[in-house]
Amino acid sequence: MHFMKSIAAAITLCCALGQAAAVEVAGVKLDDSAKVANKDLKLNGAGVRVKAIFKVYVAGLYLPEKKSTVADILSMDGPRRITLVMLRDVSSDDFGQSFITGLNNNADKAEKTKIINQTMKFGEMFQQIPSIKKGDVLTLDWVPGSGTQSTLNGKKIGEVLPDIAFYNAVLKIWLGDNPADSSLKPQLLGSSKGSGA
Template sequence: MNSFTFKGLLAGIVLACAFGQGASAAEISGVKLDDTVKVAGKELKLNGYGMRQKFVAKVYVASLYLPEKSKSFAEILKMDGPRRVTIVLMRDLTSDEFGDAFMNGLSRNVDNVEKAKIIPQISKFGEMFALLQVLKKGDVLHMDWIPGTGTQCEFNGKKIGEVVPDLLFYNAILRIWMGDHPVDSSLKTALLSGK
């Protein structure tokens, strides 16, 4: 076995371990996805997953977990109960690169009136990205909506940043991938189609 193959195998094992426990429902580029996860004591189902690509480069794997599966983004926005978006990095990024992509995604999908309502929350999220400095291939970011608490993020198993209480903010985050102008239209289809 040459060193390239061995390194690839090792990276896949590390990603699988980092991604979580439970029955694996699917796999994409060596990233294993759990069929269900628990958020705030509730079991969520894998709704869909896909690869964010920029030109030909793989950037990250995104997955969406919901109380009940849905192919309707409008329905997802109105759902009760917790929700989770998980990002697994497929290459190294600086916090500036990740933060800029996040802000661009928000700007393209949230109008100025709505954005004005969530400026303080956006600022808190920006501070969180600044704490990360560098994101490495294999890093795992969970963005959870917890009813009665707010948006809570976890990076490689550790809670990071402040809790952001407004559901409007979490729904704005979801629009980055599933709004009218998603960062990647094929990823939007994958997250909503159960693929």
């Protein structure tokens, strides 16, 4: 009898641990950790990007350690990841244009000048993809010593873009002074406030 109770307790613990390994946002399960450049990253925060009344994607920000301020995140050493899981189909033109708009809305003239070549290459990456479909997963990783690496559904897309200033400019799409979605920003910073579900 004691043996059966031990097995039941072990099964309960495994189930609890399995449930703790993912965070659910708008029906999308995000792992609470990710591995980038052989380093374990933690899910800092997650939420839904809403445009007008439409839920566009779930976003998750992964960092080596949890941070709650934009300045701390932008000055971090080590790898980082932003994961986007699409909640609807979007043309690659529209998706790419929204990225470029977000970059432009959150970078000053000097920053834009510094990253203009990488921004153009980033835009070209979206031209290689006919569309982004519901359920597609786009990841944007910062890999120290290499650069910004993008994948769509686990396949590398585009070039590696070497400047940390570019990756930080991409993060500012969601974390900058003029974020793409003002309710998503606090969620990525680890706040439970906002309309993420």
